[in-house]
Amino acid sequence: MKALIIERKVSRFAAARLVSSFGSGRGAALGPLRLFDTPAPKDLGPGWFSVTPVLAGICGSDLATVDGRSSHYFEHLVSFPFVPGHEVLGVMNEAGFDAFGDPLLEGDRVVLQPVLGCAARGIQLCDACREGDVGRCQFLNVGHIRAGLQTGYCADTGGGWSEGPLRAHQSQLYKVPDALSDDDAVTIEPMACALHGALRAHHSGSSTVAVLGAGTLGLGVVAAFAFLAATGRSPRPSRLIVGARYPSQRAVAKHLGADEAVPTDQLARSVRMATRSMISGKSNGKMGPLTGGADIVIDCVGSAESLKESLEIVAPGGRIVMIGMPGKVNVDLAGLWQREVEIVGAYAYGVEHLDGVTVPTFSLAMEMVAHHHTGTLVSAHYPIDRFEEALAHAGAAGPRGAVKIVFDLGRKKATEKKEG
Amino acid sequence: MNPRPGFVLEVDRSTPPTLMWKGESFGLQKLPTGSRIVYAPEPFDALEDPQGAIRDALENPTGDQKPLSALLFAGMRLTICFDDISLPLPPMLAPDIRQMVIEAVLDQAAESGVDDVVLIAALALHRRMTEPELRHALGSRVYDAFAPHGLLMQHDAEDPSNLIHLGQTDHGEDVEINKRAAESDLLVYVNINLVAMDGGHKSVATGLASYKSLRHHHNPKTMRHSKSFMHAPSSELHSANWRMGRLIKDSGVNIFQIETTLNTNTFPESFQFLQKREWEWGIKDRMAFAASSRALDLAPRKMARNILQGIKAPHALRTVYAGEVEAVHEKITADVWEQQGVAVSGQTDIVTMGLPYISPYNVNSIMNPILVACLGLGYFFNSYRGKPVVREGGVAILFHPTRPEFHPGHHPSYIDFFEQVLTETTDPVVMSERYEEAYATDPWYIHLYRTGHAYHGVHPFYMWYWCSHAMEHLSKVIIVGGDPATVRRLGFQSATTLDDALEMAKDSVGMSPTITHLHTPPLLMADVT
Numbered sequence: 009m010k011a012l013i014i015e016r017k018v019s020r021f022a023a024a025r026l027v028s029s030f031g032s033g034r035g036a037a038l039g040p041l042r043l044f045d046t047p048a049p050k051d052l053g054p055g056w057f058s059v060t061p062v063l064a065g066i067c068g069s070d071l072a073t074v075d076g077r078s079s080h081y082f083e084h085l086v087s088f089p090f091v092p093g094h095e096v097l098g099v100m101n102e103a104g105f106d107a108f109g110d111p112l113l114e115g116d117r118v119v120l121q122p123v124l125g126c127a128a129r130g131i132q133l134c135d136a137c138r139e140g141d142v143g144r145c146q147f148l149n150v151g152h153i154r155a156g157l158q159t160g161y162c163a164d165t166g167g168g169w170s171e172g173p174l175r176a177h178q179s180q181l182y183k184v185p186d187a188l189s190d191d192d193a194v195t196i197e198p199m200a201c202a203l204h205g206a207l208r209a210h211h212s213g214s215s216t217v218a219v220l221g222a223g224t225l226g227l228g229v230v231a232a233f234a235f236l237a238a239t240g241r242s243p244r245p246s247r248l249i250v251g252a253r254y255p256s257q258r259a260v261a262k263h264l265g266a267d268e269a270v271p272t273d274q275l276a277r278s279v280r281m282a283t284r285s286m287i288s289g290k291s292n293g294k295m296g297p298l299t300g301g302a303d304i305v306i307d308c309v310g311s312a313e314s315l316k317e318s319l320e321i322v323a324p325g326g327r328i329v330m331i332g333m334p335g336k337v338n339v340d341l342a343g344l345w346q347r348e349v350e351i352v353g354a355y356a357y358g359v360e361h362l363d364g365v366t367v368p369t370f371s372l373a374m375e376m377v378a379h380h381h382t383g384t385l386v387s388a389h390y391p392i393d394r395f396e397e398a399l400a401h402a403g404a405a406g407p408r409g410a411v412k413i414v415f416d417l418g419r420k421k422a423t424e425k426k427e428g
Numbered sequence: 429m430n431p432r433p434g435f436v437l438e439v440d441r442s443t444p445p446t447l448m449w450k451g452e453s454f455g456l457q458k459l460p461t462g463s464r465i466v467y468a469p470e471p472f473d474a475l476e477d478p479q480g481a482i483r484d485a486l487e488n489p490t491g492d493q494k495p496l497s498a499l500l501f502a503g504m505r506l507t508i509c510f511d512d513i514s515l516p517l518p519p520m521l522a523p524d525i526r527q528m529v530i531e532a533v534l535d536q537a538a539e540s541g542v543d544d545v546v547l548i549a550a551l552a553l554h555r556r557m558t559e560p561e562l563r564h565a566l567g568s569r570v571y572d573a574f575a576p577h578g579l580l581m582q583h584d585a586e587d588p589s590n591l592i593h594l595g596q597t598d599h600g601e602d603v604e605i606n607k608r609a610a611e612s613d614l615l616v617y618v619n620i621n622l623v624a625m626d627g628g629h630k631s632v633a634t635g636l637a638s639y640k641s642l643r644h645h646h647n648p649k650t651m652r653h654s655k656s657f658m659h660a661p662s663s664e665l666h667s668a669n670w671r672m673g674r675l676i677k678d679s680g681v682n683i684f685q686i687e688t689t690l691n692t693n694t695f696p697e698s699f700q701f702l703q704k705r706e707w708e709w710g711i712k713d714r715m716a717f718a719a720s721s722r723a724l725d726l727a728p729r730k731m732a733r734n735i736l737q738g739i740k741a742p743h744a745l746r747t748v749y750a751g752e753v754e755a756v757h758e759k760i761t762a763d764v765w766e767q768q769g770v771a772v773s774g775q776t777d778i779v780t781m782g783l784p785y786i787s788p789y790n791v792n793s794i795m796n797p798i799l800v801a802c803l804g805l806g807y808f809f810n811s812y813r814g815k816p817v818v819r820e821g822g823v824a825i826l827f828h829p830t831r832p833e834f835h836p837g838h839h840p841s842y843i844d845f846f847e848q849v850l851t852e853t854t855d856p857v858v859m860s861e862r863y864e865e866a867y868a869t870d871p872w873y874i875h876l877y878r879t880g881h882a883y884h885g886v887h888p889f890y891m892w893y894w895c896s897h898a899m900e901h902l903s904k905v906i907i908v909g910g911d912p913a914t915v916r917r918l919g920f921q922s923a924t925t926l927d928d929a930l931e932m933a934k935d936s937v938g939m940s941p942t943i944t945h946l947h948t949p950p951l952l953m954a955d956v957t
Contacts (some may be wrong), residue, residue: 274847281844286872 009048009172012395014040014073014087021076028075032273033403035075036396041092043395049166049175052153053130059118059176061417063194063389064168065095066402068223068310070160074399079335086161087154093168093415094122094160095197097190101173103271106181107368117184119196122158122174123356124165127178129153140368141358143204155287158356171392171417181211191383194414195224199382200373202228205331205354206236207362209304213243216280222252222269222353223262223310223405224385224412225331229306234265235376241362247282249302251275256409264380268387279321297343305312306379312337319343329354389416432941434770434952436944439463441729444706446945447717448780450909451795451828452700452732453724456717457926463943465707466817468952471693472767474744475745478525484534485686496533499614502541507612509548509583509636510532510556513557514788515620515951516690520743521562525688525740527567528745529618533686546608546733546902547574549582550635553884555838556582563790585884586874593640593923596681597671601644603679606636610681615872619687623811623951624658624764625666626688628757629673639868639886644668646779648856651896656810658953660761664744673753674920685748689933692767692950699739737792749828758865765813765953770772772817772954777941778933779818780926781808782806783828784949789891792941794835796848797914798842798891800828805905805941806894808946814956816901817944821934823904825926830910830918837881841873845888845915856889856896864889884949902949903936 017040024039035041048058051128068090072078080143097119104112112118125135126144129151136144149155156162159174166174184193206229217233219226228261230250237244250261259267270278276295280287285300301323311331316339318328324347333355344351357369377383387410390398395415402413437443445456446465475481486621487498491538500506510526513519526600530547537545547566549557562580563571574580581604584590587753609615609632617635619627631840634642644650645668653664660666677683695702699715699720709717724732745761749756787795787803809816818824849863864886867873873885899905905920906929915922923929933941946952 229829268848270847277844277847280872281866281870284871286875 009046009170009174010392011044011046011091011166011170011305012041012092012093012392013046013089015042016040018293020280023191024074024076027076028316031400032071032075033399035399036399037302038236039074039076040397041074041395043392049164052164052175052177055178056175057112057178057181058101058173058286059098059120059174061093061096061098061168061170062117063097063190064093064415064417065194065198066399066413067095067198067210068225071399072333077335082157085148085155085157087156087163088161090156090161091167091170091174091400093162094120094158095194096122096159096168096174097184097193098174098176102377104181105178105180106183107370112181115234117190117193118176118181118182118408119193119370120159120168120260121180121182121357122160122197123180123199124148124153124156124158124162124177125179126151127179136358139359140366142260142357145291169392169395169415185374187378188374189383191386192377192381193383195382195385195412196370196377197375198224198375199228200233200357200369201331201354203232203373204237204357204360204369204374205229206232207242207360208329208352208354209306209327211242211245211304212371213246215245215303216247216279216283217245217249217304217306218302219248219250219266219308220272220275220314220318221305221332222250222257223308226250226302226308227257227260227385227411228263228382229308229331230261230266231380231382232376233378235379238379239375245304249275249282251277254406254409257406260385260411276317276321278373283323296320299419300324303327303330305349306331308332310334312339315339319349320348322349326350327352385411386414387411388413390414391416431472434467434469435467436770437467439465442694443896446947447702447782448827449784451783452729452785454721454752454782456706457827459780459926459945460930460943462886463609463945465945465947466770466772466952466954467947468770468950469566470694471691471703471769471950472746474691474693475746478528478734478745479532481745481748482529485750486532486536489751490749490759491752493684493751496616496750497536497540499682499684500537500540502543503609504542504544504613506542506545506614506616507548507609508545508616508618508918509550509609509632510618511620511626511635512549512551512554512792513565514554515626516622516741516743517786517788517791518694518739518741519791520690521696521740522564522568524565524746525620525690525743526565526618527570529686529688529748530566530570533616533618546604547580548609548636551583551585552584552637552818553639553887553890555877555883557882558881578656583636584878595675597675597778599668599671601668602640602670603633603672603675603947604633604638604641605667605676609636610676610679612931614684616684616686621689621760621764623768624660624708624761624953625663627685627760628666628669629676629753630666630669631685632676632681633669633672634682639884641672646890646893648860648893648896651856651893652900655897656816658811659813659939677753683753684750685753685756686748687756688748689746689760689763691746693742693744695802696739696742699819733785733794768953769813769955770952772944772956775815775819776817776822776944776954777819777937778823778825778930778943779809780825780943780945781948783808783826789887790835790838793838794833796839796842797830797832797846797918798833798888800826800830800907800919802891802894804828805898806891808948809898811946811948811952812954812956817946817954817956818914819849819900820901821903821936823906824898824902824939825906825929825933826871827908828910830907830914830922832911838883839888840876840882840922841867841870842883842888843887850917856893856899859892860889896905904933905933
């Protein structure tokens, strides 16, 4: 089967890092990612099922890996060589069971909740996994499968960027409702991330929320706030302001429910206006930190610059939610200390607690995807042979007016199989 | 010899190109044959003895008011208010007319034994003046006598402890003005009547008012019903100020109004060609034009701006009246029209204007895009009596680079207005309903207005409202040489050349439009019949 594989070759990571300085996604040409004809992953035992990917998305963390820009922090949480791709819509190649224990039939469409937690690893459940909070699993590099925080980073399971099957554990499988299109379904995973991040904000109806960045995650956060309010699960923030670099992103953000969508360099100005803050001095010739600011800032970029800006526009006692995958950053935290600001991470998903009810993030995300039909955010489908183009497109999604780029791996085959 | 009156020239093949202002530069522009050019009257002669004329006015008041000396007495509270940096344009060579008048008033106050005297710059919602600007307006002798003792103030429209609510007019308009001025035994107001809308009851009712008061007439409805601001009987802005002014008078505020007209001698010797008619340019004028236009084009923008903002006008006092507000204003307005009025027969399809580097709100500052719109559509468009120079549904073609440049210290709320409001709407009514109050009450803008040199947060709205009448009247506004993205943000169209602009105007005004160019500065007001 044809699959894209990332090998542990230091020289290729270095080359990717160099080439990607000319643009995100360019690392595909010289980097560690290569297209191979490779055997399908072996059966991993009871509870594991064969799933053939149909669509697989390209996310920011994938681009960082392909470009050799991922943090060294992840070194012990991946195993090489691995097939990337954790945003996966697939079809069951055999009958099985889903995460709730309900039966799945051969040919059923499923999405992968890709975290490889204790259940998948065949070990006693850690506290987090026992609660269903798999994103906080403590044991991502032990058990009978090799290290890998998610499918798409593990040498044993295969990944989404593959024309052949991958192996998925029952705890990872969620059946896709018929009402969702394939494009809708492939956005469930990123929407789950966005939803989890939005809920990590712990906002109220009087909160001013600023969202920094309007790629898939940023737009997903906007959609999440709108969805949660529309379904009565949490109040709408009093003001939702999005800083987006490109006009097309601003238009989508407004469509999804942002009160204001402004160019990134205008975000601080808009937050100041909305919160009636003052400005304390200047910072490098630009507007200085706000005296007040947004109650919550959701950083969907994850760079030193975005964290610095988040700290400058968050209110004293406010909260910064980091959804964008950060790496090593050099930021002055004096303001964080003096203004008692909280920074919290928002990684992946697990379960959410809403009004005393505990619900898996993926279930909530499916509902949200159905509410917004976020499949409209899928801007282009590429066959796996054109992976360099696909990654370059994903790396330049904003300027090219795109949001989510996906690999089309077997939609035709899946449809034929279903009809047959 | 009497100065020559203004006139309308019809362009023919022998007409030389006309001088065209383009912000911080200027050039020569050939206008199509058959176009009309409206030239301002030549500057009237200066008074030979301005100090004598001022003293005479103070002692021989106009209307129902006593001579100044009869109003002054020992132990009284005297407040002298004066127009701010927005007048005159360009700032005049020293001594400034304010200095001359205030020195005369202070001399009389001293003779009468008045020692409780305060000077107040009547800023309304304008920026506070800097020390050099105050020294220039008042002279160092006055400045040094008052400022160190805290007796030279700048009106603070956001200081509730120094505002007094005098009541509401019969139209429900709040009248809230400077408390010290209102509670003085005598309020002397020193005006510079640069244009016909200056002075009268507007001096106190606007210059010393708060946002609570100003919002009643600085709004789109009033602006659209002021046709024009320069012609009192047709100006709702004038009517509102008069209602307020009469309430102020009825409240017992004793005002001694001093109004002055300057001649239109606008440019110093080295730039005299700027106010001459082009066919009368001599060798010296041609050389000055060539050298200065080239130098301004080549100079870094900041240097060009500094050169032009450094110009001091050789304005001279032409007339001065003092006494009762309305009587004084009636006389002075007639004088302004005499100096600036030009008879224009019939309207035109297209009006063209070269916009200079300065407007009332960017003295020693930057003419940002909102002020560009205001100068062209608020001031020049409205410089008429009878009917606008351009017909309803006609086109205005302005010349200005219209760069997205702002003075962050002077115009902070303008930046937000440009980035937030104008990206949402250019409709004055919509923006007034949706955004005005938030800007007017924003604590950061209020802080900068009170402690820095920033225009009030609501000021960009007012500038946009000034354009309301023109925007409703015109079918299209085209800015030649304007930055395309900025001009689009303003809701206008940009063109590279006049020919392109005329081509773009055709779908509004047909294939053979009539064109009229306003050759200003010097200031002119069109008496359109």
